[in-house]
Amino acid sequence: MEKFDAVVVGAGPAGAAAAMTMARAGLSVVLLERGEFPGAKNLFGGVLYRRQLEDILPDEWQNAPVERQIIEQNLWIMGKDAVTKLGHRNEAFKSPNCWTGMRVKFDQWFAERAVAAGALPVYETVATELIREGGKVVGVRTDREHGDLYADVVVIADGVNSLLGKALGVHQEWQPDQVSLAVKEQIFLPKEKILDRFNLEGDEGATIEFVGETSGGMTGLGFLYTNKESISLGIGVMVSDLKRTRVKPYQLLEQAKQHPAIRRLIQGGETKEYAGHLIPEGGLKAVPQLSGDGWVICGDAAQLVNFVHREGTNLAMTSGRYAGETIIAAKQKGDYSRAALSHYDRQVAASFIRKDLKKYQGLHGLLNEIDPKLLFSQLPKAVNEAAFEMLNVDGRTKAEKQRFAINHIKETAGGTWDLLKLGWKGWRAING
Amino acid sequence: MLHIVVCVKQVPDSREIRIDPKTNTLIRQGVPAIANFYDMHGLEEALRIKDEKGAVITVVCMGPPPAEKSLKECISLGADRAVLVTDRGFAGADTLATSYVLGLTIQKVAAEFGPVDIVFCGKQTLDGDTGQVGPGIACRLDLEQLTYVQKVEKIDQEARRITVHRHLEDGVEVVETAMPVLITALKEMNKVRRAPLPGMIRAAKFKPVIWTTQDFPGLERAKIGLKGSPTIVSKTWVPEQRHVDTEMIAADTPQATAGLLVDKLWQTELPQRFGWANGSEV
Numbered sequence: 261m262e263k264f265d266a267v268v269v270g271a272g273p274a275g276a277a278a279a280m281t282m283a284r285a286g287l288s289v290v291l292l293e294r295g296e297f298p299g300a301k302n303l304f305g306g307v308l309y310r311r312q313l314e315d316i317l318p319d320e321w322q323n324a325p326v327e328r329q330i331i332e333q334n335l336w337i338m339g340k341d342a343v344t345k346l347g348h349r350n351e352a353f354k355s356p357n358c359w360t361g362m363r364v365k366f367d368q369w370f371a372e373r374a375v376a377a378g379a380l381p382v383y384e385t386v387a388t389e390l391i392r393e394g395g396k397v398v399g400v401r402t403d404r405e406h407g408d409l410y411a412d413v414v415v416i417a418d419g420v421n422s423l424l425g426k427a428l429g430v431h432q433e434w435q436p437d438q439v440s441l442a443v444k445e446q447i448f449l450p451k452e453k454i455l456d457r458f459n460l461e462g463d464e465g466a467t468i469e470f471v472g473e474t475s476g477g478m479t480g481l482g483f484l485y486t487n488k489e490s491i492s493l494g495i496g497v498m499v500s501d502l503k504r505t506r507v508k509p510y511q512l513l514e515q516a517k518q519h520p521a522i523r524r525l526i527q528g529g530e531t532k533e534y535a536g537h538l539i540p541e542g543g544l545k546a547v548p549q550l551s552g553d554g555w556v557i558c559g560d561a562a563q564l565v566n567f568v569h570r571e572g573t574n575l576a577m578t579s580g581r582y583a584g585e586t587i588i589a590a591k592q593k594g595d596y597s598r599a600a601l602s603h604y605d606r607q608v609a610a611s612f613i614r615k616d617l618k619k620y621q622g623l624h625g626l627l628n629e630i631d632p633k634l635l636f637s638q639l640p641k642a643v644n645e646a647a648f649e650m651l652n653v654d655g656r657t658k659a660e661k662q663r664f665a666i667n668h669i670k671e672t673a674g675g676t677w678d679l680l681k682l683g684w685k686g687w688r689a690i691n692g
Numbered sequence: 693m694l695h696i697v698v699c700v701k702q703v704p705d706s707r708e709i710r711i712d713p714k715t716n717t718l719i720r721q722g723v724p725a726i727a728n729f730y731d732m733h734g735l736e737e738a739l740r741i742k743d744e745k746g747a748v749i750t751v752v753c754m755g756p757p758p759a760e761k762s763l764k765e766c767i768s769l770g771a772d773r774a775v776l777v778t779d780r781g782f783a784g785a786d787t788l789a790t791s792y793v794l795g796l797t798i799q800k801v802a803a804e805f806g807p808v809d810i811v812f813c814g815k816q817t818l819d820g821d822t823g824q825v826g827p828g829i830a831c832r833l834d835l836e837q838l839t840y841v842q843k844v845e846k847i848d849q850e851a852r853r854i855t856v857h858r859h860l861e862d863g864v865e866v867v868e869t870a871m872p873v874l875i876t877a878l879k880e881m882n883k884v885r886r887a888p889l890p891g892m893i894r895a896a897k898f899k900p901v902i903w904t905t906q907d908f909p910g911l912e913r914a915k916i917g918l919k920g921s922p923t924i925v926s927k928t929w930v931p932e933q934r935h936v937d938t939e940m941i942a943a944d945t946p947q948a949t950a951g952l953l954v955d956k957l958w959q960t961e962l963p964q965r966f967g968w969a970n971g972s973e974v
């Protein structure tokens with residue numbers, strides 16, 4: 261039986277990055293993917309980030325199939341028929357900083373780089389379990405005939421539902437308050453309409469994240485991104501909230517589409533694709549041990565997602581690259597034990613991945629502690645009412661209006677003390 | 693040992709094909725390419741013969757470089773070698789030019805890898821739909837031509853004879869003839885297997901043999917590519933929906949429904965046309 265240096269399970273950004281890194285160093289690598297091709301069924305928002313892509317493909321990142329380079333990012337606080345906007349546009353983002361992209365195209369291209377480097381692509385093949393000898397992982401079993409594959413290391417990069425991570429026991433069954441369910445539509449519009457409506461030129465793009473009354477009092481976040489000739493519109497809501505309220509996510513999306521600020525942006529568009537996917541939101545606490553005897557785990561499978569900044573693909577790529585580098589070093593020493601592979605854990609810990617997750621580690625607790633109605637419905641509503649009051653000219657004095665605005669927000673939060681507490685907790689949660 | 697050649701074409705996946713309403717042509721852009729599935733039934737039959745009697749299977753394909761993907765698929769399923777005939781000079785070929793080049797290719801395969809006993813083609817392609825290439829090759833190579841085959845019943849290696857079932861409009865024809873033969877495969881012939889994992893690994897490492905116009909010394913330039921293709925598409929249109937009278941038959945039980953259906957069928961012209969026996973025997 262042929263044995264490989266490494267088998268990578270999952271050809272998403274994490275797995276492809278790991279396979280690419282190892283294949284370039286001359287290791288024999290099999291890249292397993294259950295889809296017809298990488299990205300065939302993968303879904304994200306989605307924004308792709310240049311920096312981590314450039315780290316792994318310094319000469320080729322320019323060729324990545326992307327949609328628009330993002331020059332403007334917005335946060336909208338949604339009232340029922342109102343919106344309060346905060347945004348930043350900057351020509352300096354043309355460095356570029358990030359792009360919108362489609363996984364069907366991007367993942368395929370990215371995995372192709374791994375194949376070009378010498379990784380062996382084996383697609384339409386599902387890894388069903390890990391093969392273990394003693395405490396050691398020695399390979400994976402697949403759903404094909406004569407389907408056992410042996411390798412010195414198995415790289416587990418099978419995404420949010422990580423079957424193999426669960427089998428290892430490093431990945432628990434999801435708790436409803438650790439995942440969001442996101443639904444997304446792709447709405448097609450002519451290019452000129454997109455440029456006009458979003459105040460863009462050429463391949464410039466814009467993003468909008470929206471919170472507030474659009475998530476129906478649940479912990480949730482909406483997004484609207486511009487692609488070349490379409491708009492991605494989606495909304496993600498904590499599964500525990502969906503269970504509690506029995507609201508279906510597509511109902512929220514339908515409602516969001518009726519919001520006057522959104523309706524006009526997508527008007528006349530044709531919805532072509534509709535899909536749903538889980539997002540891990542457990543934060544740092546949910547991140548497991550990242551390696552063991554004969555295995556490493558990367559990307560979503562290891563919960564490496566910064567949900568506050570909707571960064572996932574870049575954490576996936578970087579963790580995959582680190583895993584690959586560790587395995588290259590392990591091969592030189594001929595040692596694939598936990599002791600050797602834990603170098604990967606340390607690399608992740610020393611990088612932005614862990615540090616960013618650590619910064620927001622309190623947020624998960626905060627969201628659990630505070631009634632989502634307050635954060636996601638009442639406060640956004642109050643903010644919009646306060647803004648309206650400040651700007652509406654009706655004969656009342658400006659001082660009166662300001663007093664109303666401040667009091668209104670304070671009272672919504674339950675008084676000055678509670679508002680301060682909330683502010684303090686919020687600050688701590690995002691600076692943990 | 694038997695040497696079987698399977699001709700495979702890479703075509704746009706017809707499940708995802710749309711027709712441009714303005715030009716009435718296929719929109720090929722962005723449509724994933726797959727191996728023509730009738731061809732894959734030919735390959736499957738070849739693999740079954742290989743499993744049973746032992747055989748060497750050579751797959752040949754004329755097409756652009758990305759067609760390598762379909763050849764790799766054939767390798768993953770168990771074909772032994774694959775040849776990709778690719779060159780700008782071959783591009784734009786109609787069925788005449790295609791069968792000319794495939795004919796030369798099979799001759800060259802025979803010269804380099806040993807005489808060929810059976811050639812499999814698909815009944816037709818998903819994109820061209822003509823069904824002319826198989827017969828075209830058979831004529832040029834002077835092979836016995838067995839079209840619309842739904843079953844290979846018997847191969848007698850000693851006597852070098854083969855028996856197949858041909859599916860015709862009004863029945864099945866059982867034919868026995870001498871090899872070498874060219875068979876065009878129907879999808880009813882078999883169920884295409886799923887590649888085993890070692891096959892997938894072999895395919896992932898595999899590089900097909902590449903032949904270009906340079907590799908065919910006797911090649912007549914006037915017979916290949918666009919120049920060698922006299923076909924002119926004078927007009928295309930989307931066929932009108934044919935109106936068919938339908939009737940929903942339903943009774944209380946499945947048995948009663950079936951009975952009703954049989955009664956109705958007996959009242960049509962079908963029993964007479966097919967010479968069915970008396971109704972009591974049904």
Ligand SMILES: Cc1cc2nc3c(=O)[nH]c(=O)nc-3n(C[C@H](O)[C@H](O)[C@H](O)COP(=O)(O)OP(=O)(O)OC[C@H]3O[C@@H](n4cnc5c(N)ncnc54)[C@H](O)[C@@H]3O)c2cc1C
Nearest residue numbers: 270272273274294304305306307387419442559560572573
């Ligand atoms: C709605 C939504 C919006 C998002 N928006 C963004 C965004 O804007 N920007 C961003 O950076 N991130 C975003 N993310 C997060 C991002 O998509 C993920 O963090 C990232 O894709 C993780 O990459 P991965 O390689 O770890 O996993 P995945 O991309 O999930 O890849 C896993 C791969 O493994 C395959 N696989 C799974 N199981 C098996 C098996 N048993 N055998 C074989 N193959 C298997 C899958 O088919 C898949 O191809 C978003 C996620 C969602 C759901």
